[in-house]
Amino acid sequence: MRSLGLALHEFRFAQKVFWRNPASVFFTALLPVLFLLIFATIFGDQHIDELGGLKVTTYYIPAIVTLAVISATMVNLAMNVTIAREAGLLKRGRGTPLPPWVFIAGRIGNAIVISAVMVVVVTLIGKLLYDAPIPWERIPAVIVTLVVGAASFCCLGLAMTVIIPSREAASAITNAITLPLYFLSGIFIPESEIPDGVLSFANHFPVRDFFQAFFSAYSPNTVGSGFEWGELAVVAIWGLAGFLIALRYFRWTPRS
Amino acid sequence: MSDSVISVRGLRKSYDELEAVRGIDLEVFPEEIFAVLGPNGAGKTTTVEILEGYRDRDAGEVSVLGVDPASPTPAWRERIGIVLQSTTLEPALSVRESLQQYAGYYREPRDVDEVIELVGLGEQAGVRARKLSGGQQRRLDVGIALVGDPDLLFLDEPTTGFDPSARRQAWEMVAGLRELGKTVLLTTHYMEEAQFLADRVAIVSAGEIVALDTPENLGDRRRLPTTITFTVASGTDLSGVGTTGRPEASGQAEDGRVAVRVSTHEPVADLNRLTAWSLEGEIELEQLEVRRPSLEDVYLELTEA
Known part of the structure; x- marks a missing residue:
């Protein structure tokens, strides 16, 4: 009970720190919305024949939700936990009675809450500006997909801190990993424009699987419940691998 | 314990x-x-x-x-x-x-x-x-x-x-x-x-x-000697000072004067002898200083490899 209270205490401060950091707010909260507005403006009212005549703007809603969730979880944790580690804050935290998992839980809670806010914001913008339907009938699939995705990408973010050596390297390494995957996985460019070979390469990485799973849950053309268990399993396996790497190699002390 | x-x-x-x-x-x-x-x-x-x-x-x-x-x-x-x-x-x-x-x-x-x-x-x-x-x-x-x-x-x-x-x-x-x-x-x-x-x-x-x-x-530190320093006109005969520690010329001072250092375990008595010698012989002492060994002296001595 006390641990739960402490996790909540830690979460409150993680929230404060997040919203006071202009870089976090811009890259995590504003940039995905900006991407959505830009893509929607460029591609206007086009339709994608390969996806049953789906409006391009409707395609971009789940794409940008995918990007926003990955930003709020994996990118956010990889950057901010590395920065906290290099500033000695993790080491200092270890010198207090605070159980180590609470420290991490507070930050994961923060990432999940921001993800949830972004899902709601992007979906509402889609509904209000581009008349993209809200998938009420597939809400269970939407929620399960987001929970599996957010949890898995949180674990991957913690695993990434293992390979990031310094504060300066944090944004370079996270961008080098995520940006190409966004392009290859159909987040920035509709997948109908991407060669099959590239897509099957992207299929090896969890960004593509998470996007496919969420796309099915969201898309108005989906028939059935929208659960994509195969893709979700791949995302979960990546997450589990990240969890094990973090558990084994996570560092609490500065590396540089 | x-x-x-x-x-x-x-x-x-x-x-x-x-x-x-x-x-x-x-x-x-x-x-x-x-x-x-x-x-x-x-x-x-x-x-x-x-x-x-x-x-x-x-x-x-x-x-x-x-x-x-x-x-x-x-x-x-x-x-x-x-x-x-x-x-x-x-x-x-x-x-x-x-x-x-x-x-x-x-x-x-x-x-x-x-x-x-x-x-x-x-x-x-x-x-x-x-x-x-x-x-x-x-x-x-x-x-x-x-x-x-x-x-x-x-x-x-x-x-x-x-x-x-x-x-x-x-x-x-x-x-x-x-x-x-x-x-x-x-x-x-x-x-x-x-x-x-x-x-x-x-x-x-x-x-x-x-x-x-x-x-x-x-x-x-208490057993290390205290240092008395002063300057006298160059050529002054220091043989009659009578301090327990021998006065040693430690360098050139301004105006052709000489810096002198006395290392002593009896700083009070030696200071008395020194000033008496100065008054009797009308020898002017300048920049007179008495310095106990500082922690810095001790530290440098102990940590020098």
């Missing part, structure tokens, strides 16, 4: 080829301010981080508040406060928020406003850490270590890089901890800091303690 707060016997730690700590013994008693003084790389931080539970050791017995820090428990962590060598603050949180965050980790924290007053940041309570001066940030760092109301406080080089006035303020704050009944283990490479703050000082060099005593007695 069972009432000691920290007890260390035969502590050793190596990193690969480097023997950072080579057999340290020390004992710190309740409500004592104990300084570990030494040059960079002497093994101070390694020693302190072993006591804080951050590092494991290769050999030796260590007890901190009755617990082996190699297996720290949350209950033990409740009783210690740590200030790391580099300042560690969340830049986006204010002084009060930072203290509130850490206060939440302890079962019986000290009142946050009381801590703010204690570290002299009353006017900066609402200011975010990134906007504080270096000295203020360090005081907040100490405040965070105090907010759990620890029995034992570790301060690793608390004033390195400070200007003299910030250092003086930090010293007064640490000296004030004595009134709270805290035991403090402090590392430093400043002699004045150890002299000003500590009840006892251990001088560490190359992983070993080379001297351990009160600042006054350190390194048999």
Whole structure:
């Protein structure tokens, strides 16, 4: 009970720190919305024949939700936990009675809450500006997909801190990993424009699987419940691998 | 010896080829301010981080508040406060928020406003850490270590890089901890800091303690000779001075005068002889100075390899 209270205490401060950091707010909260507005403006009212005549703007809603969730979880944790580690804050935290998992839980809670806010914001913008339907009938699939995705990408973010050596390297390494995957996985460019070979390469990485799973849950053309268990399993396996790497190699002390 | 707060016997730690700590013994008693003084790389931080539970050791017995820090428990962590060598603050949180965050980790924290007053940041309570001066940030760092109301406080080089006035303020704050009944283990490479703050000082060099005593007695300071210096006109015959220590010319002074040094174990008697000789022979002494051996002399002598 006390641990739960402490996790909540830690979460409150993680929230404060997040919203006071202009870089976090811009890259995590504003940039995905900006991407959505830009893509929607460029591609206007086009339709994608390969996806049953789906409006391009409707395609971009789940794409940008995918990007926003990955930003709020994996990118956010990889950057901010590395920065906290290099500033000695993790080491200092270890010198207090605070159980180590609470420290991490507070930050994961923060990432999940921001993800949830972004899902709601992007979906509402889609509904209000581009008349993209809200998938009420597939809400269970939407929620399960987001929970599996957010949890898995949180674990991957913690695993990434293992390979990031310094504060300066944090944004370079996270961008080098995520940006190409966004392009290859159909987040920035509709997948109908991407060669099959590239897509099957992207299929090896969890960004593509998470996007496919969420796309099915969201898309108005989906028939059935929208659960994509195969893709979700791949995302979960990546997450589990990240969890094990973090558990084994996570560092609490500065590396540089 | 069972009432000691920290007890260390035969502590050793190596990193690969480097023997950072080579057999340290020390004992710190309740409500004592104990300084570990030494040059960079002497093994101070390694020693302190072993006591804080951050590092494991290769050999030796260590007890901190009755617990082996190699297996720290949350209950033990409740009783210690740590200030790391580099300042560690969340830049986006204010002084009060930072203290509130850490206060939440302890079962019986000290009142946050009381801590703010204690570290002299009353006017900066609402200011975010990134906007504080270096000295203020360090005081907040100490405040965070105090907010759990620890029995034992570790301060690793608390004033390195400070200007003299910030250092003086930090010293007064640490000296004030004595009134709270805290035991403090402090590392430093400043002699004045150890002299000003500590009840006892251990001088560490190359992983070993080379001297351990009160600042006054350190390194048999009382047994080292006092130095009397003055200048006389060049060509003055010094043979009739009659001091127990032989006067030695120690260099050229201005206006063709000669600097002279007398090393003595009877400074009062020799000073009397010297001034009597000066008055009788109408020999003018200038720049007369009497200097006890400083802690710096002792330190340099002990830590020179």
